[in-house]
Amino acid sequence: MAWPCPASSAVQPLSSSAPPCPSLAPSLSSLPKGTRSLSLNRRSPSPSPLPSLRPELTTSPSHSPHKLHLSPPSHPPPSPLSPHGKPPPPISCSLNLTSPFLVEKEKQSISSKANTEKQNPLLSSLLLSLLSSIKSPTMALRGDWMYENNGGTCVAIAGIDYCVVAADTRLSVGYNILTRDHSKICSLADKVVLASSGFQGDIRALHKNLAARHLLYQHQHNKQMSCPAMGQLLSNTLYYKRFFPYYAFNVLGGLDNEGKGCVFTYDAVGSYERVGYSTQGSGSSLIMPVLDNQLKSPSPLLLPARDAVTPLSETEAVDLVKDVFASATERDIYTGDKLEIVVINASGIKREYLELRKD
Amino acid sequence: MGRMTELPTKGGFSFDLCTRNDMLLKNGLQMPPFRKTGTTIVGLVFQDGVVLGADTRATEGPIVADKNFEKIHFMAPNIYCCGAGTAADTEAVTDMVSSQLQLHRYATGRESRVVTALTLLKSHLFSYQGHVSAALVLGGFDVTGPHLHTVYPHGSTDTLPFATMGSGSLAAMSVFESKYREGLTREEGIELVAEAICAGIFNDLGSGSNVDVCVITEGKTEYLRNYQLPNPRTYISSKGYTFVKGQTEVLSTKITSIQPKVEAVEGGDAMEE
Numbered sequence: 076m077a078w079p080c081p082a083s084s085a086v087q088p089l090s091s092s093a094p095p096c097p098s099l100a101p102s103l104s105s106l107p108k109g110t111r112s113l114s115l116n117r118r119s120p121s122p123s124p125l126p127s128l129r130p131e132l133t134t135s136p137s138h139s140p141h142k143l144h145l146s147p148p149s150h151p152p153p154s155p156l157s158p159h160g161k162p163p164p165p166i167s168c169s170l171n172l173t174s175p176f177l178v179e180k181e182k183q184s185i186s187s188k189a190n191t192e193k194q195n196p197l198l199s200s201l202l203l204s205l206l207s208s209i210k211s212p213t214m215a216l217r218g219d220w221m222y223e224n225n226g227g228t229c230v231a232i233a234g235i236d237y238c239v240v241a242a243d244t245r246l247s248v249g250y251n252i253l254t255r256d257h258s259k260i261c262s263l264a265d266k267v268v269l270a271s272s273g274f275q276g277d278i279r280a281l282h283k284n285l286a287a288r289h290l291l292y293q294h295q296h297n298k299q300m301s302c303p304a305m306g307q308l309l310s311n312t313l314y315y316k317r318f319f320p321y322y323a324f325n326v327l328g329g330l331d332n333e334g335k336g337c338v339f340t341y342d343a344v345g346s347y348e349r350v351g352y353s354t355q356g357s358g359s360s361l362i363m364p365v366l367d368n369q370l371k372s373p374s375p376l377l378l379p380a381r382d383a384v385t386p387l388s389e390t391e392a393v394d395l396v397k398d399v400f401a402s403a404t405e406r407d408i409y410t411g412d413k414l415e416i417v418v419i420n421a422s423g424i425k426r427e428y429l430e431l432r433k434d
Numbered sequence: 435m436g437r438m439t440e441l442p443t444k445g446g447f448s449f450d451l452c453t454r455n456d457m458l459l460k461n462g463l464q465m466p467p468f469r470k471t472g473t474t475i476v477g478l479v480f481q482d483g484v485v486l487g488a489d490t491r492a493t494e495g496p497i498v499a500d501k502n503f504e505k506i507h508f509m510a511p512n513i514y515c516c517g518a519g520t521a522a523d524t525e526a527v528t529d530m531v532s533s534q535l536q537l538h539r540y541a542t543g544r545e546s547r548v549v550t551a552l553t554l555l556k557s558h559l560f561s562y563q564g565h566v567s568a569a570l571v572l573g574g575f576d577v578t579g580p581h582l583h584t585v586y587p588h589g590s591t592d593t594l595p596f597a598t599m600g601s602g603s604l605a606a607m608s609v610f611e612s613k614y615r616e617g618l619t620r621e622e623g624i625e626l627v628a629e630a631i632c633a634g635i636f637n638d639l640g641s642g643s644n645v646d647v648c649v650i651t652e653g654k655t656e657y658l659r660n661y662q663l664p665n666p667r668t669y670i671s672s673k674g675y676t677f678v679k680g681q682t683e684v685l686s687t688k689i690t691s692i693q694p695k696v697e698a699v700e701g702g703d704a705m706e707e
Contacts, residue, residue, distance in 0.1 A: 250472070250601050250639045357496060368677065391673070398671035405667065406498045408472075408639040434491070434635045434642035434665045 222274045222322040223248060226409030227259055228358035229270035230399065231328035232370065232392050233336030233351050233384045237420040240328035241396045242270045242356075243404070243431060245412040255412035255433065262424060263289055264299045267329035268417050269309070272356030273343075274322035281321050284312060302329035306339040306347060313345030320344050324355035329419055336384050351383030358403035358410040365399050389418060397429050404431045447565060472640025474602030475505060475516035476630045477571040478614065479595045480623035483580045483651035484573035487627035488516045489602065489635050490660070491642035498642070504659070506648045510535050510546040512655060513574030514648045515555075518600035519567040519587060527568045531555050548574040548581035552591055560589025569599045575650045602634025602641040609633045624649065628662055635664065 229242040242259040245252060260270045261282040269285065271278045288308060292300050300308070306327055313321055320343045327347075331337040340353035352370050354362045370385045385392065393416060404411045414429040459465065472493040477486045488505035491498055507515050507528035513535070517524025531554045535546045552572055559566055570585040584597045596614045598606040609630040618626065624647055634641040645662040648655065 247639060252637060252639065361497075369675065394671050394673060397669045401667055401669040405501065408493060408496050408498060408642070430668050432642075432665050432668060 222277070224273060224322070224357075225253070225275045226357050227272040228354065228356035228362065228400070228403055228407070228410045229259060229272050229324070229326045230354045230362060230366070230396055231270060231326040231338040231340075231352065232366070232387075232396065233328065233338040234387060234389060234392055235336065235384055236330075236334055237389045237392070237418055238268075238328040238330060238336040238338065239389070239392050239396055239416065239418050240268045240270050240326065241400065241414060241416040242272065243358075243400065243410050243412060243414050245410065246275060247409055250408075252412075258415055260415055260417055261286070262417075263305055264301075264329070265423065266419060267300065267302045267305045267327065268419055268424065269305075269325060269327050270355075271323045271325045273324045277321040278323045281312065281323050281325075285309060288312075302327070302331050302337045302339075303349075305329070306337075306349070309339070309341065310345040310347045313341060313343065317344050324359075326353050326355050328417075330421070334421060351385055356410075358400075358407040361403045361406055362399050365402070366395075369395060389420065393418065393427070400429070400431065447562070472602075472638070472642075473505065473518040473600030474598065474606050474631055474634025474638060474641040475518050475571050475600050476598045476606050476610070476627055476634075477516065477573045477582045477584075477596065478610065478618070478623060478627060479573075479580050479582050480618040480620060482620060483575045483649065484582050485620075485623040485627045486514055486516050486571060486573045486648040486650070487631045488646045489631055489641040490644045490646060491635075491640070492521055493640055501643050502660070504646065506646050506657065508532060509551050509572070510539070510574065512576055512650060513546055513548055513551050513572070514650060514655070514657070515551070515573075516571040516599070518569045518571075523566045523568040524570065527555065527558060527566060528570070531558070545576060546574075547576040547578065548572065548583065552583050552585065555585050556589045556591050559585065559587060564588040571597050571599050573648075573650060575652055580650070598630065598634075600634070600641065602631075602638035605633040605637040606630035620649065620651075624658075624661075632662070632664060 226247040227243050227245060229240070231238065231240045240260060244256050244258060246254045246257040257275075259272055259278070260268060262268050263282075263285055269282065271281065285305070285308065289300050289305070292304075309325065309327060313323075313325075322343060324343060325341040327339040327341070329337050338350055338353055339347050340350050340355065341347045352366050354366065370387070387395070396416060397414065400410070400414045411431045412433055414431050416427045416429065418425045418427070472491055473489060475486075475488045477484060486506055490500075490502045490505065492500035492503040503521070505516055505518070505524075507517055507524070509515050509528060509532045515528050515531075517528060531551055534554055535551055538550065539546055551574070555570060555572065559568065564587045567587050568585075569587055571582070572585060573580075573582045575581070582594055582597060584592045584594060584599055595616070596610045598604075598610065607630075610626070613626055613629070627647055628645050631641075631645045635643070635645070643665055644660045645664070647658040647661040649658070
């Protein structure tokens, strides 16, 4: 199915405001700062803004969602109606176009690529106009800011033979609550559940897209999609919109082909990893340290890769999730109202609710 | 020869760094967020005096910095002031005017009047041209009767029978506009104020936690701190948490011994009292 590419439609009006720049060729030398990056060739000078490409800095899951430059880091983007007329703190924008870390050699290679790849200037100027709108503190009122953060937090924990996926049910915009009873969790297959927080418009579209793709798969293969397969599909779907991303922070949970718990965590453009537990959304920075402490899994950097599912029982994991959400609700204004907990195990999908603070 | 005379010290804010700050913002610097109170604050006049109310949440961006913050500030024994906006500004301005009122009471030998507090607040806020971000609901009972005023950050004031301020002001005002009438009794007044604050607490994300109420009548003031606690924690794990030693990875250990021998010298200078 052909997706309308934003660059092909009238982008010229936006590009007039973009400052001149080297083309954003999809080469390693111009990867945006903070998107998880892996150097293919360790001997070449490091293209990323990090001084040396140490894997532990680039592949650690805790950094990824916060540093993607297109999406705001830990706090939500400015709401259109800020209470005191003053916009909330501006998002730091760190696209590495004029990075001091770019060596001379790379600058030359970028400019040579600029000549060869003609269509990239359009995409890059669209990206830059997005970024320039990110930089201005009054951006929330400008016509070209296309996203909105509806808040919320999602958590998933993988166990030996179960998986717990939980998300709060509050939908908010700015300082207002839109609804107290909105589910962020989508059951994609009988062993796969997706929880997403972020911009609900994009989340709805993403879930619909994945559900449709799953239906096609079922017709073609006469079976349900497995969790790792859905994980890959989600990653591809997100990366397909690399230059106009889905503002969705996802956590995919389910059982893998062997019946063991399986959790995948994503950033907004599709970088994903299988982990033992994860959290995304506005309360994620409050919850992640607690999960790290309680569910300490072996470091993902040790090879061969070891499985990181927690030895806790299903009831203990659900108890931990409830407590951790109650704590996040105390301190995060965008998390609250009700908690929806979905548990997937061999006997199917089970749903449970917990009341949270409503203030 | 250099200049011998010194410039007189200027009071108030120095705006010398504004150009530099603008340049930094343009270059993508993220300003640290002020702690704002989010807030719902209200006041109303009933038959015997004034009732003030406030929520207790202080926010720093999307995070709750203080779950039980006091927003009703003392100005005089018969005057209290609720503050919304930047927490530091509301605290500083109410403390300052409270001190000025006390000095004035000593000078005049009389009970402070609400209009005195009002004039001091508005002239201070106006002279700072809105940079002191304090939005206040001032209420009290003096010899001329009960008074309720609102003060805006730029220095304008209103005198009203019922008032709300803060991010939750619209939610609270909807309750007041539906249910307020003149000549409310004390119980009705307190109940209405609590209801308005609860509307702010539950419908505005910048306000939350508990309800504080202050009732000021002739000769008597009652500060009902945490009058209502409508938001208890909904779940607490009965298991508790254990933090086993070794869960946090120790990367390196360095032990530096401090001076093993301390020499005591007799007959040094006596310490100041």
